[in-house]
Amino acid sequence: MADLAGRTALVTGGSRGIGRGICIRLATDGADVAINYANNLDAANEVAEEVRALGRRAEVYQADVADRGAVDAMCEQAIADFGQIDILVSNAGLGSAYVNRPSIVAATSEQYQTLLGANLWGPIHVVQALVPQMRNLDRGDVVMISSVATDSMGPGFGLYALSKAAMEAMAFTLAKEERDNDIRVNIVAPGLVDTDMGKALLVSLTGSDDVDMRDRDASSPFGYVCTPADIAATVAHLVSEDGRYITNQKIRVNGGGF
Numbered sequence: 001m002a003d004l005a006g007r008t009a010l011v012t013g014g015s016r017g018i019g020r021g022i023c024i025r026l027a028t029d030g031a032d033v034a035i036n037y038a039n040n041l042d043a044a045n046e047v048a049e050e051v052r053a054l055g056r057r058a059e060v061y062q063a064d065v066a067d068r069g070a071v072d073a074m075c076e077q078a079i080a081d082f083g084q085i086d087i088l089v090s091n092a093g094l095g096s097a098y099v100n101r102p103s104i105v106a107a108t109s110e111q112y113q114t115l116l117g118a119n120l121w122g123p124i125h126v127v128q129a130l131v132p133q134m135r136n137l138d139r140g141d142v143v144m145i146s147s148v149a150t151d152s153m154g155p156g157f158g159l160y161a162l163s164k165a166a167m168e169a170m171a172f173t174l175a176k177e178e179r180d181n182d183i184r185v186n187i188v189a190p191g192l193v194d195t196d197m198g199k200a201l202l203v204s205l206t207g208s209d210d211v212d213m214r215d216r217d218a219s220s221p222f223g224y225v226c227t228p229a230d231i232a233a234t235v236a237h238l239v240s241e242d243g244r245y246i247t248n249q250k251i252r253v254n255g256g257g258f
Helices: 017-028 041-053 068-082 109-134 158-181 196-206 228-239
Strands: 008-011 032-037 058-062 087-090 140-145 183-190 249-253
Touching: 008 017, 008 068, 017 032, 017 041, 017 087, 017 228, 032 041, 032 068, 041 058, 058 068, 068 109, 087 109, 109 140, 109 158, 140 158, 140 228, 158 183, 183 228, 228 249
Parallel strands: 008 032, 008 087, 032 058, 087 140, 140 183, 183 249
Antiparallel strands: none
């Protein structure tokens, strides 16, 4: 396990799924955690209790990352509470199934704006709110959670891939701009993950509500569907001392592709 003692991470979308897994892993490795959630306070509090049970500090903050004012207020309060935020994991986002996977031509402006708000503007908002104070620290880390959808650009995934690809462009540029400030910026791109969002995607693709992730194990790389812990382990490595020389990279966590 990495030694993250003395460091504080803010994880957006930290109440469930991949975000929850990241919060728990970073706390296991010694970090205090600021947990952002959009709607589910109970789930966020459950994650906070798990973090505290590991001997680390945890606080929860409600904010829709698409709302710049809400993000600014959240980050200001988190900095006040913890003194500094030196790890940002921008995980909050919406999947293609959230807008029913329309084609590029058929999608409405509202559907475009919904995914761009969560998947592009959200990351921009938290970066602009937190990176300036990272410049005064010994080290800062920004990890963006993207998707292998930006590689395939498949039909029905256009809006989602577009929003994530734009976020990746922002992150790659940020990595170059902030390297002299001792800030590392990297991207983690999962494939299918055993989460509510992953299940929603399968429901959308199959048209059946009766979806069991375990039915996908045998056809998945290594015989199982990727878990949040697998994504969290990669994030933990990037922000650890072992990852000190890694920046401006995109790491695909999808079992080698499909």
